[in-house]
Amino acid sequence: MKVFVAGLDTETNTFAPIPTGYASFTDTFLAHGDATRQAPNYCSNQLLIWRTQAEARGWDVVESLCTYAEPGGRIVAAAYEALRDEILSDLGGAMPVDMVLIALHGATAADGYDDCEGDLLARIRAIVGPDAVVGAELDLHCHLTEAMLHSATVLVIYKEYPHTDIGDRAADLFALAADAVEGRTHPVMAMFDCRMIGAFRTTEQPARGFVDRMYALEGRDGILSVSLGHGFPWADVADVGVKTLVIADGDRAKAAHFAKTLGEEFFSMREALAAKFLTVDAAVDAALAIQGGPVVIADVADNPGGGAPGDSTFVLRRLLERRVQNVASGFYCDPMAVRFCQEAGVGARFPLRIGGKTSVQSGDPVDLVVTVRGLAENVTQRFGPSPAPMGDAVWVSAGSIDLVLITHRTQVFHPEGFAATGLDLSAKKIVVVKSSQHFHAGFAPIARAILYASAQGALSADFANIPYTKIARAWWPKVADPFAT
């Protein structure tokens, strides 16, 4: 057996004014066939799991490109085509192959391509022919499309948000693909469109119970795999939205029945499932009313992990206006401010203009007289088991507020990103993090409480009013019951 592995992953916010060019990939991670010989990251770890499992069976492995970029706007067409064509060229050179396993996102769009995964999987299928097994692992925030299902043999989606199960799902995908390539199973896929758009945290009920039911259904009664694509709301593409995906063994009607039944169950819980958000003031009031700390407040609207600029100042300005004491916040992507702090050195006190530079979604810059408290170069923070780059980082303080500024735009995953600059969060009353949910795994152990605030910014939680132009069907919450219209 010969297995071909590759990875191409970014989440595209088509409303974001941040171009995703080739350097967005090289700045984050890009390897031309040797990713599994480097320290694992959240994308390459999937390839490493597939390689390890294949080699344990004595199978040959051919490894191609592995890359991911911090979410932003659409990929520049030439950059997407260069990355795609490198994978296709390597695949052509590796033929004949029995199995292709690829780490994708499912919400990747480029200029001229609303469904990069559908495009890539179709081209892979055209090279390998109808009999090879083509498997892809997708992010939970994917837009499942008919084009993906048409070209892939098996698709497996992360089940957890925060995404703590990427490695487990990679192992699931390998097992599904291995059973298929050795003829033990004949996987067939079906999906169901729930006609919903929103954010759903699997750490909370009733989503938690739904995910647990998905696990329980797998491996019984001819059901091989059960997935739920939550969709990525900030994408103006025709296939945006929540979908269930079921893989059955040889029985397409059974797959379709389970996908519909589960999808209707998820839809029926839509009001209870929808993630709840506070206003900034309500979140601060709630945090101050809680005994002890730190109370972690998520600034969900400026989550770079959803393509937001990561330098918005709406929450910072409100914290300053309210003179909130003993508060820390991060990460503000501001390479110019970091550079000034590096030049000034630890202990320097000077006026610094912070944030508000990327676009109108960032608000206005905030001018503070800061003291440089800590500097660190090439910092990483854990996302699951893997280090994620932050670039250089600086800790500055102004009165009773501590801020961490960085040079590589990324969301907050873990307290160690703050600690790298010397900033200890444990004695803080409030910690404001630019993230929607991925911070949860790292911060839950130190947080007295976790609150979600929806400020002004790039990632509006007002899902009924995101200005889509390409959806052809009704969807909740724009319409109370889109199945009735």
Ligand SMILES: [Zn+2]
């Ligand atoms: Zn995701």
